[in-house]
Amino acid sequence: MPQRTWFITGISSGFGRTMAEQLLKAGDRVAGTVRKQGSVADLVASYGDQIWVASLDVTDTAAVRSVVDAAFTALGRIDVVMNNAGFGLFGAAEEVSDEQIEQIIATNLTGSIQVVRAALPHLRAQGGGRIVQLSTVGGQTAGAGASLYIASKWGVEGFAESLADEVAPFNIGVTIVEPGGARTGFRLRGLQLGTPLAAYDGTPAAGVRGLQNPAYQEPGDPERMAALMIASVNQEPAPRRLVLGHSAYLAIRAALTDRLADVEPQEAQAASADFPA
Structure with a gap:
């Protein structure tokens, strides 16, 4: 396989960390972002110049542009840009706070959009590349x-789906990754819960209140999922979607x-809303 250079947001834990480890071990270069300096010091110590690290909060648009520009400048060419940074927010709509809503949209949706916008001029200038958007x-x-x-993820998928058609003329492929539950520690590390309201006790929305129970074990293997994400960039054309986990496949289907x-039973009614032919 050809050696590649990857830009991945959020490599200190979860899928980002697992992918960085696999890529570095295989000889690829990784430009990774972290929230806290020193969180991947072990990778830097082991791989030296093979890894480039910058601190980044993806909700800071100016910083996103600066870091992406610096990564392309330092490494010359980046073959794959992967939006991995994000977190989960669970609870009924009126159980979460205004601040939590603003943060999840800024991180999962706007942050992902701005990383891509910052990378596109570089990808076009070098004649192509691949964008991988982690969804769920x-x-x-x-x-x-x-x-x-879900709103943040449906939003970013709509963006990525439309983006794929925009950038195809520039030899830039876009893949949306849709994993099911995996043992990445996401539920314990990257998940926030709203403040429970008694009105929702016993309703379907209350089912998420136990998500941070450490006894639950997700079926997905993060090592295998990461390997499949990496392998997807060898496919031509880029797969529009990559579903990972059998439960995810069944749920999406x-x-x-x-x-x-x-939708299908509404064809005649939909047509009746047009001007007469």
Whole structure:
């Protein structure tokens, strides 16, 4: 496989960390961002110039542009830009705070958009590349108690889907990754809960209140998922979506089937809203 250079947001933990480890071990270069300096000191000590690290809060648009520009300047060419940084917010819509809503949209949606916008001039100038957008099974499904998290992921998927058609003429591929639950520590490290309201006790939205129970074990293997994400960049054309985990596949298939079943009976009614031919 050809050696590549990757730009990945959030490499201190989760999928970002796992991917960085696999890529570095394989001989690729990684430009990674972290929230806290020193959080990947072990990787720097082990791989030296093979890894380039910068501190970044993706909600700071000016900083995003500065860091992305610096990475391309330092490394010359970046083949893959991966939006990985993000977090989860769970609870009924009126259980989460205004501040939590603003933060999840700024991080998961706006932050991802701005990373891509900062990278596009460089990718076009070098004649192409690949953008990998980490989403979730919730990017195609929905559920009570996850409305704001789902909103951020549906938003970023809509952006990435449209972006793919915009940048295809420049030899830039876009892949949306939709993993199911994986043992990355996300539930304990990257998840916030709203403040429970008694009105929601016993309702479907209350089901998310136990998400941080450490006894639960997700079925997804993060090492295998990371390897499949890495392998996806060898596919031509870029796969529009990469579903990871059998439960994710089943949930997405069911959601799309139900959505189509809602739409198909409406063909005649939809046509009746047009001006007469």
